[in-house]
Amino acid sequence: MRTTYLSFAAMNKPFKFKQFSIQQDQCAMKIGTDGVLLGAWAPTHHNPFSILDIGAGTGILALMLAQRSNAENIEAIEVDDRAYEQCSENFEDSPWGDRLFCYHAGLDEFVDEFASDDAEDKYDLIVSNPPFYSEIVTSGDASRDMARQNQALPFNELVSSVAKLLSLEGIFSVIIPFHEEEDFIKLASEHAIFPNRITRVKGNSTSEIKRSLLEFSFTKSTCAVNELIIEKERHQYTEAYTKLTKDFYLKM
Numbered sequence: 001m002r003t004t005y006l007s008f009a010a011m012n013k014p015f016k017f018k019q020f021s022i023q024q025d026q027c028a029m030k031i032g033t034d035g036v037l038l039g040a041w042a043p044t045h046h047n048p049f050s051i052l053d054i055g056a057g058t059g060i061l062a063l064m065l066a067q068r069s070n071a072e073n074i075e076a077i078e079v080d081d082r083a084y085e086q087c088s089e090n091f092e093d094s095p096w097g098d099r100l101f102c103y104h105a106g107l108d109e110f111v112d113e114f115a116s117d118d119a120e121d122k123y124d125l126i127v128s129n130p131p132f133y134s135e136i137v138t139s140g141d142a143s144r145d146m147a148r149q150n151q152a153l154p155f156n157e158l159v160s161s162v163a164k165l166l167s168l169e170g171i172f173s174v175i176i177p178f179h180e181e182e183d184f185i186k187l188a189s190e191h192a193i194f195p196n197r198i199t200r201v202k203g204n205s206t207s208e209i210k211r212s213l214l215e216f217s218f219t220k221s222t223c224a225v226n227e228l229i230i231e232k233e234r235h236q237y238t239e240a241y242t243k244l245t246k247d248f249y250l251k252m
Contacts, residue, residue, distance in 0.1 A: 017248045019067050020094045022058045026082040029057050033230070034175050034211065035129050039064030040244045041199060041213050042173040048124035049073060052165060055153055056102055059087035061127050064248065066096035071125070076102040077110050107153060107161050115164040122167035128174050130158055155184055162216075163191035171196075172216040181212040194220040204231045 014021045015031040024030050039061045048071045053062040056076035066074050074096070078084040084104040091100035103110060114121070130153045155176075162172045172193060176184055178200060185195050197215035202208065209227070230241045237252075246252040 016250060018250060019248075020063050020090075022060055022063070022090050023086055023093075024058050026086040027058050028080065028083065031058060031060060035060045036064070036245060036248065037201065037211070037213060037228075038127060038129050038173060038175045040068075040248060042125065042127050043171055043197075043215060044069040044071075044125070046124065046169070046171065048170075050123045050167075051075070051125045051127070052123040053077070054107060054126065054128040054158065054161070055079075055130055056087045057083055057129075059090045059100070059102065061129060062100055062102075063090065063094055063096070065125070065127070066094065066099055067247070072099060074100050075123075076100070077105055077107060078102055079104070079106045107157060111161045111164055115161075119167060122170065123165055124167050124170045126162050126166055126170065126172045128153075128158060128162075128172075130155070130174065130176070155180070155187055159184075159188050159191055159193065163193055166193075166218070168218060170217065174214050174216075176212055176214065178209040178212045181214070184212075184214065188216055192218055194218070195223045196221055198223060198225045200225070200227050202227065202229045204233075205229055 014023050022031060035057070042061075042065065044065065048069060050073040051062065051065050051069070051071045053059070053074075053076040056062060056078040059076060062074050062076045065071065076087060078087050081104070084102060087102045091097055091102060094100065116122070158174075166172055181198070188194070193216045195214055196217050196219065199213040200209045201211040201213065203210065228240055228244070229238050232238055242252050
């Protein structure tokens, strides 16, 4: 699945959504389909009070969830210096700046400082669009390589941290490569986190499944599984994808 479905001509220019804009010139990973998919797909039906975005980048997930929810406390973690600064600026410039905050820290540091047994300190929704290229990737841009490589945020660290930070009734949502789905679910189950909903994403009707949107909780239940196709033809989007993202894209 391409990550260029978003027709942006200049990667360093602000990306404009219907209710907010995102500066991305200082971030290694620019706005892409994966982030928008997760931001639009992650559940808010349980009316989360507190939300955490792990590996915020530009801050797109937190901003989308601020638009979609009434959560009073939306926090993000970003370890890269430039991305952290840009994420913070994007938060401040948004209509929801009073509800958004970014920590400049690695996930391990954040867990060590903030993980607590107190239920009030835990998050009702945790989201992550993690780096998942486990092979060594060399682009000549160290920040981009770190952002893309699984070594920057191994899945086992992500899952074990979520288990410590998620509230008892909370939900964890993530997007990963489809071929990692089975192993990720097995890893999550080792921390008593179970899949409740899965959407498998295809670029078009004839392409292979490339991504899995996964929703987890501490409750073991029958998992609802469906499929999402993005395009009918090049730049002609399906009704399902349009419905999912129309509140954000200017041309949807």
